[in-house]
Amino acid sequence: MTDPMPGLTGPRARHGSTLGQPLTRRDGVLKVTGAARYAADNHPPGMLYAVLAVSRVARGRVTFLDVEAARAVPGVVEVMTHANAPRLATDPDEKTNPFAFRLNVLQSDRVRFPNQPIAVVIAETLEAATEGAERLAPRFDEEPARAALDDGEVFTPAVVGAGSPADVAHGEVEAGLGAASHRVEATYDTPAQYHNTMETHAVVAAWDGNRLSLDLPSQALAMTQMRLGQLLGIMPGDIHIRSPFLGGGFGSKAGVSGPQLLGIMAARLLGRPVKLVLSREQAFGPVGHRAPTRQTLRLGADGEGRLTALHHHTRTATSSFDDFYEAASGASHSLYASPAIRTSHDAVRLDTGTPTFMRAPGEAPGSLALECAMDEMAEACGMDPLAFRLANYAEVEPMTGRPFSSKALRECYEQGAARFGWAGRPLAPRQMRDEAGLLVGWGMGTATFPALMFQGQARAVIRADGTGLMETGAHDMGQGAWTALAQVAADGLGLPIDAVEFRAGSSDLPDAGIAGGSAHMATAGMAVHEAAAAAIARLADLATGDERSPLFGAGNAGVVARDGRLVRRDDESRHESYADILARAGVAEIEGRGRAARDPAAGADYAMHAHGAVFAEVKVDPELGQIRATRLVGAFAVGRVINPRLVQSQLYGGMIWGLSFALHEKAVVDRRSGRVMNANLGEYHVPVNADVPPMEAILVEEHDPYVNALGIKGVGEIGITGSAGAIANAVRHATGTRVRSFPIGLADLLA
Amino acid sequence: MNRFDYVRPSSVSEAVAAGAEPGSAFLAAGTNLLDLMKGGIARPTRLVDVGRIPGLDAIETLPDGGVRIGALVRNADLAYHQEFARRFPMVAEALLSGASAQLRNAATTGGNLLQRTRCPYFYDTASACNKREPGAGCDALAGENRQHAVLGWSEACIATNPSDFAVPLAALDAVVEIEGRGGRREVPLTDFHRLPGDTPQIETVLAPGELIVAVRLSADAAAFAGHARYLKVRERTSYAFAVVSAAAALRIADGRIEAARLALGGVALKPWRAREAEAALAGASPGFESFQEAAALALAEARPSGDNAYKIELARRVIARALTLAAAGTPERLPALPGSPFASGGSLHD
Numbered sequence A: 001m002t003d004p005m006p007g008l009t010g011p012r013a014r015h016g017s018t019l020g021q022p023l024t025r026r027d028g029v030l031k032v033t034g035a036a037r038y039a040a041d042n043h044p045p046g047m048l049y050a051v052l053a054v055s056r057v058a059r060g061r062v063t064f065l066d067v068e069a070a071r072a073v074p075g076v077v078e079v080m081t082h083a084n085a086p087r088l089a090t091d092p093d094e095k096t097n098p099f100a101f102r103l104n105v106l107q108s109d110r111v112r113f114p115n116q117p118i119a120v121v122i123a124e125t126l127e128a129a130t131e132g133a134e135r136l137a138p139r140f141d142e143e144p145a146r147a148a149l150d151d152g153e154v155f156t157p158a159v160v161g162a163g164s165p166a167d168v169a170h171g172e173v174e175a176g177l178g179a180a181s182h183r184v185e186a187t188y189d190t191p192a193q194y195h196n197t198m199e200t201h202a203v204v205a206a207w208d209g210n211r212l213s214l215d216l217p218s219q220a221l222a223m224t225q226m227r228l229g230q231l232l233g234i235m236p237g238d239i240h241i242r243s244p245f246l247g248g249g250f251g252s253k254a255g256v257s258g259p260q261l262l263g264i265m266a267a268r269l270l271g272r273p274v275k276l277v278l279s280r281e282q283a284f285g286p287v288g289h290r291a292p293t294r295q296t297l298r299l300g301a302d303g304e305g306r307l308t309a310l311h312h313h314t315r316t317a318t319s320s321f322d323d324f325y326e327a328a329s330g331a332s333h334s335l336y337a338s339p340a341i342r343t344s345h346d347a348v349r350l351d352t353g354t355p356t357f358m359r360a361p362g363e364a365p366g367s368l369a370l371e372c373a374m375d376e377m378a379e380a381c382g383m384d385p386l387a388f389r390l391a392n393y394a395e396v397e398p399m400t401g402r403p404f405s406s407k408a409l410r411e412c413y414e415q416g417a418a419r420f421g422w423a424g425r426p427l428a429p430r431q432m433r434d435e436a437g438l439l440v441g442w443g444m445g446t447a448t449f450p451a452l453m454f455q456g457q458a459r460a461v462i463r464a465d466g467t468g469l470m471e472t473g474a475h476d477m478g479q480g481a482w483t484a485l486a487q488v489a490a491d492g493l494g495l496p497i498d499a500v501e502f503r504a505g506s507s508d509l510p511d512a513g514i515a516g517g518s519a520h521m522a523t524a525g526m527a528v529h530e531a532a533a534a535a536i537a538r539l540a541d542l543a544t545g546d547e548r549s550p551l552f553g554a555g556n557a558g559v560v561a562r563d564g565r566l567v568r569r570d571d572e573s574r575h576e577s578y579a580d581i582l583a584r585a586g587v588a589e590i591e592g593r594g595r596a597a598r599d600p601a602a603g604a605d606y607a608m609h610a611h612g613a614v615f616a617e618v619k620v621d622p623e624l625g626q627i628r629a630t631r632l633v634g635a636f637a638v639g640r641v642i643n644p645r646l647v648q649s650q651l652y653g654g655m656i657w658g659l660s661f662a663l664h665e666k667a668v669v670d671r672r673s674g675r676v677m678n679a680n681l682g683e684y685h686v687p688v689n690a691d692v693p694p695m696e697a698i699l700v701e702e703h704d705p706y707v708n709a710l711g712i713k714g715v716g717e718i719g720i721t722g723s724a725g726a727i728a729n730a731v732r733h734a735t736g737t738r739v740r741s742f743p744i745g746l747a748d749l750l751a
Numbered sequence B: 001m002n003r004f005d006y007v008r009p010s011s012v013s014e015a016v017a018a019g020a021e022p023g024s025a026f027l028a029a030g031t032n033l034l035d036l037m038k039g040g041i042a043r044p045t046r047l048v049d050v051g052r053i054p055g056l057d058a059i060e061t062l063p064d065g066g067v068r069i070g071a072l073v074r075n076a077d078l079a080y081h082q083e084f085a086r087r088f089p090m091v092a093e094a095l096l097s098g099a100s101a102q103l104r105n106a107a108t109t110g111g112n113l114l115q116r117t118r119c120p121y122f123y124d125t126a127s128a129c130n131k132r133e134p135g136a137g138c139d140a141l142a143g144e145n146r147q148h149a150v151l152g153w154s155e156a157c158i159a160t161n162p163s164d165f166a167v168p169l170a171a172l173d174a175v176v177e178i179e180g181r182g183g184r185r186e187v188p189l190t191d192f193h194r195l196p197g198d199t200p201q202i203e204t205v206l207a208p209g210e211l212i213v214a215v216r217l218s219a220d221a222a223a224f225a226g227h228a229r230y231l232k233v234r235e236r237t238s239y240a241f242a243v244v245s246a247a248a249a250l251r252i253a254d255g256r257i258e259a260a261r262l263a264l265g266g267v268a269l270k271p272w273r274a275r276e277a278e279a280a281l282a283g284a285s286p287g288f289e290s291f292q293e294a295a296a297l298a299l300a301e302a303r304p305s306g307d308n309a310y311k312i313e314l315a316r317r318v319i320a321r322a323l324t325l326a327a328a329g330t331p332e333r334l335p336a337l338p339g340s341p342f343a344s345g346g347s348l349h350d
């Protein structure tokens, strides 16, 4: 059994469907009162505290650890090093699937990146463990670090991102460039970025024989359970992971991380529950990051401003020991029409932790570079940036010729531009000033993100008292899954939302797929929808097949579920409550199971993407170079909107992330040591409130019959795309300076 | 982790006695010291918590019209003290441009002046740092040093002093009242912090155990209230240390500058008083030319310590702008974004 959210109270039900209603977060009160229990809030009896010691060198071997000194600290119970760490059933360096990242869990003395765990000190108190970890005074046999994109040997990876080919071409790019009247070739640099989830990676692990109980924030419960089963040599079903809330994941909590596995190993070693929580600084290394990119775009356009060729090349980096390649060029696959498109990647290996998926992986840096290059080309053609994008509007997916399942991008451009007041924007840069004399610039960018879907399952129950239960192992990372999925459940079950108990966030529930790829609502939502439909169908069978029911003979399709009753479609005066149907049939409850997956035929026939248009205004001090975004308007076509309040929050969050990408975020890496020099939230800048301008996110109506039956496309990542480019382009428009290295800082604008 | 004793003296003399013991450190609000202890950068064996010593948290007007700020006055309390802010507006503006509301509510006058540099290599105990470990070398010299000093640095250390508060205090000739075992002494703020030279580990003129008890501003400093601004350029709109900042104050009569006060932040290991610039401004008419000249004079000795030549040009511009703002007159109310070139927020619909 899983604990439902303790003390959960939902808002009052509304008449009609809950779909499309802007319900407030059902877990909001728990969050603001501190009652929401995150992984690290758990303290099972007898629990010990584990603290990591991490490497300061980027490459080499651990030659000495003063284990004696650490053990001598009162309260220290054990020091786990490569000498005594439990061996695992499956080598953590074995690549069991492309998403199983290699883990550094004290299986050897080898150091492969700064902040790699080199020991775990376990103690009765956090303080003793911390002190023990300090006493270890490690020594290393150090080898030179490879820290920057220029430091490694360049190679072409087999696949990039989640398994896309590294180099794809359609048409003749060189010929297209040769024939062009205007050409743009430009290189854009984006830095390494770290997820910096508010909640750092944590685990509370308790073993009972070969059964394992975990409090562990997870974006992928079933996948994590499976991987842990392999690594630990136990049945996945014997692992119970509770993950009711995540303090952000952004891709870094999609699998078990090395440090979390170490906590689990420590608990096994000692036979007592163990808690391990990463410090902020320790999260800069072993739990993933977004790799730096250097992107070169080559564009050709004819005299009418239509693209003749588009080549998007990305150089990126992975770790010395594993493979993940930021697929930034992918952003150019499907957005703009061009007779010739090539997207290519190459990479170097650096002594860093392995990069991984980070919110809008590939698309975030890729869209930034593409939107800047499009802006540069618009300028070369003497065209308004929006007019130029419209001139290159892709009516079909350019590289495949497939139709889009739906694409209301034109409406996004129209509504966004109108709301922003884009018309009348001077073509030339550095033309606008505000009353205080600050330079004003307007820029735009197109937003796009694939409408993905994974496989997921759910289980619905209608109980004797007429209430419902919906179970799915979905994940609430703060995006609002507790609320939006419950809305789908209530709608499907024909019940007010308060009459449905909704369970999620636990591995003993049906696998809801992963919360990633902006696909969780589509995946888990469809599973919930299908499960509800299955339960209602069985209920309808009971009623319509029973002569004593007022619904007898209506046929399964002849009834609808509404407010806890089945109602005859052709005669609304004939209806029966769920409780009555079950009571008469003498059934305690009925169950429905749902499975979600993309319809393979639709997936093959149609290109599926969400779209949007973002318009930005920035102000720049003409002498001091200090930049501030002052307005952001986005218009997004994201298919069906289940909860506009939550969707808007997601889009705002994405747009702020885009602002952060353009103007703030950067891991400052010391070229010699490979260490991140700003591994704290004071100096790793993300926007503060004063940086965030007034924003609007317009939801453009879009009906998509192909993506899935609910018409959901996903909103978690698209807000970043378009926004970063819009801001960069606005800076250019304000100042006349085109900055191609991100984040843009005041020093870039001091000319 | 670091085992340490904790004592809480109840008077200045007790504190001074306790602070003189080797390995002792005074603890005020701890917003800097505790971070340094957690990171293993500071390792005092004894914390002398001066935070509750009575009598150190007052803002007093002195008979001669000056003001005396107790060492324990919180940064926020000082900035929001109406009389103080009216008379020393650029000090209030500098305070409110620093850190965050939460930090300002805790941070103290004495602690702010003694906060340590934000050089990342100083914080990273795996790096070589002469300030942390004399003679170890300076990893910032050939490292990530875009934010480092352009004035007064040495090969031994190129760090900057991060305090905003100290910058207008230096400009206005504030005096630091210090109590040690030998009694009380006074040091002008401009002499309080030391340039690195060969001994970057020695940051101030304080002897071990000496306690800041107050900071004083004279009535003369208040005479600049009508034309005084603090301007702070930073990498985000708020909650960031200065890349370069300037405190500029003028006394203007009959269209002429009678006297000028100018100090820079973010450029050196101490708040940088620009006396040559002040001298050039005295008697000049306020305007583009005199401000440019002052800016050039203030940076005459500047040289990059690394990848930071841009800071020299930026500092000139910050000075010219701060003087321009000061000449235009101190605003009636503190701006919504204190110290920022962005006076107010944008609105979608205006």
Ligand SMILES: Cc1cc2nc3c(=O)[nH]c(=O)nc-3n(C[C@H](O)[C@H](O)[C@H](O)COP(=O)(O)OP(=O)(O)OC[C@H]3O[C@@H](n4cnc5c(N)ncnc54)[C@H](O)[C@@H]3O)c2cc1C
Residues within 6 Å of the ligand: A682, B025, B026, B027, B028, B029, B030, B031, B032, B033, B034, B035, B050, B071, B097, B098, B099, B100, B103, B106, B107, B108, B109, B110, B111, B112, B113, B114, B115, B116, B162, B163, B164, B165, B210, B211, B212, B213, B239, B240, B241, B242
């Ligand atoms: C994230 C962050 C951002 C910040 N941003 C800014 C910023 O933008 N601008 C800015 O100016 N500051 C900034 N600060 C620094 C902040 O202003 C200082 O941490 C604060 O002023 C220190 O005051 P405190 O009372 O907490 O000092 P403590 O941390 O208690 O002490 C600091 C030092 O002063 C010594 N000390 C304290 N009081 C006395 C005394 N009376 N006599 C002798 N020695 C004493 C202590 O021994 C210690 O060495 C920031 C800090 C943080 C953490």
Ligand code: SF4
Residues within 6 Å of the ligand: B117, B119, B120, B121, B122, B128, B129, B130, B131, B132, B137, B138, B139, B140, B141, B156, B157, B158, B159, B200
């Ligand atoms: S600049 Fe100064 S504080 Fe920074 S590393 Fe060098 S010596 Fe240390």
